[in-house]
Amino acid sequence: MRRRLTKKLMDLLARSKKSVVQPVDGKQDLGRTETRVWEPAELERIPLSPDLQVNITRLKEVFDTNPDFIVREFDIAGGRARAALVFIKDLVERSLVGHNVLKSLMLDYRPREPNGRPLWEDMKRVAVTAGTVKEITNLRQAVEGILEANAVLFLDGEATGLVMEAEGFEKRPVGQPETEAVVRGPREGFVECLAVNITMLRRWLKSPNLQFENMFFGRVTRTRVALAYIKGLVDPGLVDEVRRRLRRIDIDGVFESNYLETMLRDSPYSPFPQMIATERPDKVAANLLDGRVAILTEGTPFVLVLPAGLVALMQSPEDYYHFGHLGSFIRLLRWMAFGISLLLPSLYVAVTTFHQEMLPTRLLLNIVASREGVPLPAVLEALLMEVAFEVLREAGVRLPRAIGQAVSIVGVLVIGDAAVTAGLVSPQMVIVVAFTGITSFLAPAFDLAISIRLLRFPVMLMAGTLGLFGVISGVLAIFIHLAGLRSFGVPYLAGLVPFHSTDWKDILVRFPMWTMRRRPAELAKQNRYRMAPNLKPGPARDNHKKE
Amino acid sequence: MPQRLITALVLVIVLLAAAVQAGCWDLRQAEDLGYVMATAVDRTPQGLVKLLVQVPNPRALAAGPRGGVTPGASISSKAFRNYEVVGRTIFDAIRAAAHQSPKRLFFAQNRTVIFSEDLARQGLGDVLDFFGRSVEIRRRLNRVFVAKGDVRKILNVPNPHGVCPALRIDNIVRWRGQTSHFAAVPLSKVLETLSLDGQEPFVGVIEAVANPTATPRVRKDLSMEPPLTITLTGAALFRQDRLVGFLNEPETRGLLWVLNEVRGGQLVVPGPGGKGQIAADIHGGQATIKPELTDGRIRMTVEISVVGDVAEAEGPFDLSKPEVAKEIDRLCAAAVRREVLAAVAKAQEVQSDVFGFGEAFRRRFPQEWKTIKDDWPEIFPGVEVLVKVDAEMIHHIGMISKSRAISVP
Numbered sequence: 001m002r003r004r005l006t007k008k009l010m011d012l013l014a015r016s017k018k019s020v021v022q023p024v025d026g027k028q029d030l031g032r033t034e035t036r037v038w039e040p041a042e043l044e045r046i047p048l049s050p051d052l053q054v055n056i057t058r059l060k061e062v063f064d065t066n067p068d069f070i071v072r073e074f075d076i077a078g079g080r081a082r083a084a085l086v087f088i089k090d091l092v093e094r095s096l097v098g099h100n101v102l103k104s105l106m107l108d109y110r111p112r113e114p115n116g117r118p119l120w121e122d123m124k125r126v127a128v129t130a131g132t133v134k135e136i137t138n139l140r141q142a143v144e145g146i147l148e149a150n151a152v153l154f155l156d157g158e159a160t161g162l163v164m165e166a167e168g169f170e171k172r173p174v175g176q177p178e179t180e181a182v183v184r185g186p187r188e189g190f191v192e193c194l195a196v197n198i199t200m201l202r203r204w205l206k207s208p209n210l211q212f213e214n215m216f217f218g219r220v221t222r223t224r225v226a227l228a229y230i231k232g233l234v235d236p237g238l239v240d241e242v243r244r245r246l247r248r249i250d251i252d253g254v255f256e257s258n259y260l261e262t263m264l265r266d267s268p269y270s271p272f273p274q275m276i277a278t279e280r281p282d283k284v285a286a287n288l289l290d291g292r293v294a295i296l297t298e299g300t301p302f303v304l305v306l307p308a309g310l311v312a313l314m315q316s317p318e319d320y321y322h323f324g325h326l327g328s329f330i331r332l333l334r335w336m337a338f339g340i341s342l343l344l345p346s347l348y349v350a351v352t353t354f355h356q357e358m359l360p361t362r363l364l365l366n367i368v369a370s371r372e373g374v375p376l377p378a379v380l381e382a383l384l385m386e387v388a389f390e391v392l393r394e395a396g397v398r399l400p401r402a403i404g405q406a407v408s409i410v411g412v413l414v415i416g417d418a419a420v421t422a423g424l425v426s427p428q429m430v431i432v433v434a435f436t437g438i439t440s441f442l443a444p445a446f447d448l449a450i451s452i453r454l455l456r457f458p459v460m461l462m463a464g465t466l467g468l469f470g471v472i473s474g475v476l477a478i479f480i481h482l483a484g485l486r487s488f489g490v491p492y493l494a495g496l497v498p499f500h501s502t503d504w505k506d507i508l509v510r511f512p513m514w515t516m517r518r519r520p521a522e523l524a525k526q527n528r529y530r531m532a533p534n535l536k537p538g539p540a541r542d543n544h545k546k547e
Numbered sequence: 548m549p550q551r552l553i554t555a556l557v558l559v560i561v562l563l564a565a566a567v568q569a570g571c572w573d574l575r576q577a578e579d580l581g582y583v584m585a586t587a588v589d590r591t592p593q594g595l596v597k598l599l600v601q602v603p604n605p606r607a608l609a610a611g612p613r614g615g616v617t618p619g620a621s622i623s624s625k626a627f628r629n630y631e632v633v634g635r636t637i638f639d640a641i642r643a644a645a646h647q648s649p650k651r652l653f654f655a656q657n658r659t660v661i662f663s664e665d666l667a668r669q670g671l672g673d674v675l676d677f678f679g680r681s682v683e684i685r686r687r688l689n690r691v692f693v694a695k696g697d698v699r700k701i702l703n704v705p706n707p708h709g710v711c712p713a714l715r716i717d718n719i720v721r722w723r724g725q726t727s728h729f730a731a732v733p734l735s736k737v738l739e740t741l742s743l744d745g746q747e748p749f750v751g752v753i754e755a756v757a758n759p760t761a762t763p764r765v766r767k768d769l770s771m772e773p774p775l776t777i778t779l780t781g782a783a784l785f786r787q788d789r790l791v792g793f794l795n796e797p798e799t800r801g802l803l804w805v806l807n808e809v810r811g812g813q814l815v816v817p818g819p820g821g822k823g824q825i826a827a828d829i830h831g832g833q834a835t836i837k838p839e840l841t842d843g844r845i846r847m848t849v850e851i852s853v854v855g856d857v858a859e860a861e862g863p864f865d866l867s868k869p870e871v872a873k874e875i876d877r878l879c880a881a882a883v884r885r886e887v888l889a890a891v892a893k894a895q896e897v898q899s900d901v902f903g904f905g906e907a908f909r910r911r912f913p914q915e916w917k918t919i920k921d922d923w924p925e926i927f928p929g930v931e932v933l934v935k936v937d938a939e940m941i942h943h944i945g946m947i948s949k950s951r952a953i954s955v956p
Contacts, residue, residue: 352577357655357685361717364582364656365710369605371578378576461563467573 038062040219043140052156055142056084062143069146074102076127077111081119082156086142091149093168100129101151101164120158128153130164137161144222171196177279177301179446185321189279190301194224197281197296197303201228204285209233215246223254224298228284233291233519233527241488242293242306257297257304264295264306266486271454273447274487276305276313283317291524307487307523311495311507314338316444319510328509335508337439342452342478344436345382346463346471348429353378354467370426379464381425385433386456388415393437494522512536578605581650584627584713587698588637588674589663595633596674598640600652601702603627603711627711629702637677654683658717660734661692661701661753667783667790675788679738686735690720692753693783693790701755705773712777716753719779724810727803727829728796730782741788744920745905748785749802752793754778784899786924792897794890801890804851804883805902807834814855816882819874823862827879827940829855836907840915846931847904853883853938857945866944880938887934895928904930 043062049055056071063069068089076083085101109127111119124133136142136152137160145152145163153162174196177189190197198212213227227246229239242264249263257277265274278284279301284294287305295304305312314334319327351358352367359367374381392411396404416434419425436456443449455478462470485492495503500521505511514535518528587599607626630647634640644652660678662671678684694701704712720731730751740748758776782799784792794802803809814827837848857866857875864871894901905923909916919926 353574356575356577356580356582356653357683361582361584361656361658361714364577365603365605368578368580368582371576372606374578377574465574 036061036064038143040140040144043143044138046139048137048139048142048154048159048161050157050159052082052084052154055154055161056086058139059086059142059146062139063146072102074106076105076109076123076155077119080111084154085151086146086154087151087166088146088149091147091169092151092166096130096166096168097151100166101153104129105153120155120160123155124162128162128164130166132165134163135160136163147222148224167195174200180278180280180283180316180444182316182318182321185318186280186282188281190281190296190303192299192301194226194296194298197301198226198228200281201285201288201294201296204281205230205288210288213243217246217249217251217260218254219250219252221253221255225254225260226296228288228294228296230288230291233289233524234293235291235523235525238291238293238307238488242295246295254297254299256300257295257302260295260297261304264304266488270481270485271451272310272482272485272492273313273445273451274306274308274485274492276308276445277302277447278305278445279303280317286317286320287312289530290519291527307490309487309490309492309494309522310448310482311493311503312520313445313448314443315506320513324510324512328511331510332508334442334444337442338448338452341436341439341442341449342456342459343471343475344439345386345432345456346459346474347468348432349378349382349460350463350467350471353464367426367428370428373423374426375424377464378429379460381429382433382460382464383457385415385425385429386436386460389433389437390453490522495520498522575651579650580653581648582656583652583654584657584711585659585661585702585716586654586657587661587663587694587702588666589698590666590669591633595635596637596640597631597633598637598644599629599631599698599702600641600644601627601629601711601713602648602650602652603714607710626705627713629699631699637674654681655685657684658688658690659692659713660689661694661698662750663694663698664696664790667693667785670788671785672788675738675741678734684734686738687733689734690716690731691734691737691750692716692731692779693750695752695754697755700775701753701777704755704775704777715777716779719777720751723779725812726796727800727809727812728781729779730794730799730803731779740903743903743906745900745907745909745916745923746903747787747899747901749782749794749899749901750785751779752781752783754780782901784894784897784901786897786899791899792893794893797886798890798893801883801886801888802894802901804832804853804887805834805836805849805890807832813858814879814882816875816878818860818862818864819871819878823860823864825857825861825864825875825878826859827855827875828858829853830942832883836902836904838904838908838911840908840912844931845908845926846933847902847907848933848935849887851883851887851934851936853879853936853940854942855879855938855940856942857940860944866941872941876938876940879940880936883936883938884934887936888932891932891934895930898924898928900924900927904932 046058049058052073056073060069060071066088068091070087070089072085072087074083074085075081083105085097087097104127105123109123111122111126130151134145136145141163142152142161145161149167149169150163151166153164171193172191174188174191176187180189188200190200202210207230209231211229211231215225215227216222217225225246227239227242245264246260249260251259251263254260261273261275261277262268267274276283276287284303284305288294292305292307295306297303314331316330316334319331322330352371356364371378376384388411392408392415395411396408399407416430420427420430440449440453443452455474459471459474459478462474464470466473482492483497491498494500495507502518503521505516506520514531514537517531517533519530581602583600583602585601587601589597589599591597604626628648630644630652632640632644632647634643641652662674666674678689679686702712704715723729723731730749732748732750737748737750740746754777755775756778758772758774760772761774762772781796782794782802783790784794800809800812809829809832811831812829814829816825816827817823818825832851832853834849834851837850839846839848860866864875866872866875891902900923904927905916905920909920
């Protein structure tokens with residue numbers, strides 16, 4: 001019986017598709033009749049059969065010898081019909097499957113004859129207690145449904161199946177965002193599970209206009225990706241452009257949002273990030289309100305927000321959670337740190353090797369005194385120390401937590417103290433490098449800190465060969481690059497260049513909330529205002545005067 | 548693609564090489580330079596330039612592995628080095644110093660230029676050219692002085708609290724507003740006034756005097772008080788580029804009043820009614836020169852307003868009384884006026900218009916100036932100078948209103 005069915009199926013397949021299926025050679029030893037590779041397109045062409053056994057056999061063919069592939073056959077309605085539930089054992093919540101499907105169908109379901117509904121319809125309406133169900137008609141949908149942690153129900157005599165939500169596997173609980181901690185503000189971070197992330201966004205933005213679009217990337221991984229935006233706020237052209245760029249992507253696996261980011265960038269070789277990658281749902285929600293688009297990827301807590309320019313990358317949600325003066329102060333500090341972390345070692349090298357006249361005498365003598373006996377020129381000293389710092393930093397990230405502590409202590413002692421005592425580097429250089437390293441952590445976007453870290457080295461080389469002229473040339477080159485850079489068509493320096501006076505309320509300092517009425521000028525062009533006018537608080541008599 | 552990659556690589560290498568080739572010619576590590584802090588110029592009897600440059604030893608700053616100078620601690624190396632070289636010109640002498648100095652002499656941190664009195668009397672013109680021309684010399688930063696006595700001695704006074712005598716001079720200059728009793732003229736100002744017809748240059752005077760607190764030389768140690776101490780005093784007057792005379796300390800302040808350069812100082816006047824004395828703390832002054840031309844006679848009216856406070860009142864005065872305050876104002880104004888007139892008299896005596904009266908005249912009467920500018924040195928001594936001083940010396944009178952002399956009869 002089984003052999004006959006297999007043969008029948010083979011014939012069917014041969015008739016239904018043109019492509020030749022290549023059997024893989026030399027795998028006879030495990031007792032398999034054959035090993036086949038199934039392409040989604042191929043599966044799509046095979047419709048579900050009204051014969052339950054055919055469907056089961058086909059699925060067994062597809063899943064081959066996978067031990068976790070389960071087919072549970074059972075009778076319903078007192079033996080009136082045969083049915084089968086197909087799922088992958090460890091992907092589904094077993095109690096859910098047992099309770100929602102098996103128990104209700106096998107024990108509780110009594111088909112009501114009088115209403116004359118076909119059994120399939122009746123069963124769907126009365127017996128299936130799963131919340132989300134979907135009817136399917138071909139093998140591809142069935143296979144994908146099963147692989148996406150659903151249970152698929154087949155009924156003998158029906159050429160459709162029912163995909164029922166039964167997801168149940170271990171997930172990391174929602175925790176604090178590790179890379180973007182805040183002192184004040186929500187401590188909830190995205191997790192690897194897309195559904196949870198979408199839930200978090202839904203909880204922030206309770207609007208029916210919040211729109212998610214589901215997509216799948218990766219031929220093998222079939223990573224679920226959700227495009228999120230707020231209708232009426234977002235520029236429809238932007239969404240079209242994002243969709244267009246996403247559609248081009250065809251790779252076998254997407255494991256992190258960066259797989260998409262690299263494929264979506266305007267300027268692929270630029271060292272600057274053209275999207276915000278964040279773990280914070282509040283940040284994503286706030287950016288959606290500014291008219292941006294978010295891309296949520298299954299399997300990573302990092303959500304992409306775009307378009308993003310330098311200004312957006314320098315904003316941290318905490319700026320808005322604190323008292324305005326503090327927010328402004330931190331913002332100023334951050335811009336300063338941005339400059340320092342890019343330029344401080346270069347300036348130090350340039351001034352001490354080319355422009356000794358620029359330093360106050362005492363400072364100069366101090367530097368000279370500490371540099372006496374240092375065998376390396378300042379540029380090499382700086383490069384060496386920077387590399388050492390980067391090595392320590394990278395080691396600190398990779399090493400197990402317990403050892404990391406020890407390494408950082410040894411690193412600090414060896415690099416900071418012993419090297420100075422040995423006269424290999426000057427203490428001033430240690431200060432410069434350490435301070436530069438610390439300032440790079442002020443960038444709210446980790447990606448931006450990385451680009452600054454990378455650019456520091458060429459600028460340092462320029463400083464070591466051409467002095468301040470080299471530093472200025474390097475900075476100019478960076479500025480020119482930034483001025484030409486775009487993120488999804490929006491200028492990277494939007495607000496600064498092209499200049500938008502309303503955006504300036506949120507660039508160097510953070511103006512009081514009630515003054516920031518407009519959304520960013522380059523975004524949300526059809527919905528400019530985020531609040532009512534004249535919200536400045538004050539005692540009642542002032543309000544009377546105004547009215 | 549490989550072709551493009553190779554092109555890019557070659558381009559990067561070429562650019563890097565170009566940068567290195569073009570850039571490194573003026574690369575100099577900070578520790579490879581000898582930072583000249585003071586430059587002194589003299590002339591040998593044979594007419595050669597004798598140059599003395601002072602270079603601090605930064606290592607003396609960083610005694611011990613932790614750095615920092617502890618006064619009194621034994622410092623193994625001397626804090627500075629003086630190099631004396633002879634050459635036909637200044638530049639020649641500087642390059643000759645390379646035979647002695649292991650570091651390239653670097654003049655951009657130089658703050659003090661000292662000329663010997665002899666050289667100044669012969670004329671600075673020739674040696675000033677270098678200071679006006681060199682790109683390493685900073686003309687606004689450098690202060691020019693004339694040395695009374697041996698320059699070598701002055702620049703060799705050990706300095707227990709600082710790096711070197713040059714920085715000591717610099718610090719004394721910084722606090723010149725304490726007295727305004729000496730001139731500290733930037734090199735740029737000297738060069739500028741040299742090019743003017745209606746104003747002559749003046750510079751400060753530097754001297755090494757005996758230190759009354761000097762300890763006997765028992766140990767060769769820097770912890771002792773040095774036998775000499777550096778002092779800045781008065782001003783040296785020039786006609787063209789030649790030194791022609793000196794102003795003493797009050798006269799120097801008289802000159803600085805007219806030039807609006809008084810930033811502070813002390814003024815001691817007899818008390819009202821001739822009893823006791825008052826010491827006033829000058830806060831500053833404002834002067835204007837008004838040239839007048841009547842019947843071919845030139846008259847300069849200098850109007851000065853002085854602001855200050857009473858610092859000491861030795862005598863039976865009640866400073867809260869308006870008439871006492873007025874009297875003090877009057878006495879101080881008279882004292883300031885005396886200082887100015889003394890300076891004018893001295894300058895007229897040596898025919899050196901350091902006040903810039905000629906310039907003031909030129910600005911007011913440009914046509915007339917053209918006819919007299921060649922004879923200005925001869926006309927200047929005969930110019931009548933009127934000085935009007937308006938002093939307001941009691942802003943606040945300190946922590947006590949009445950002097951002890953009257954509260955305790």
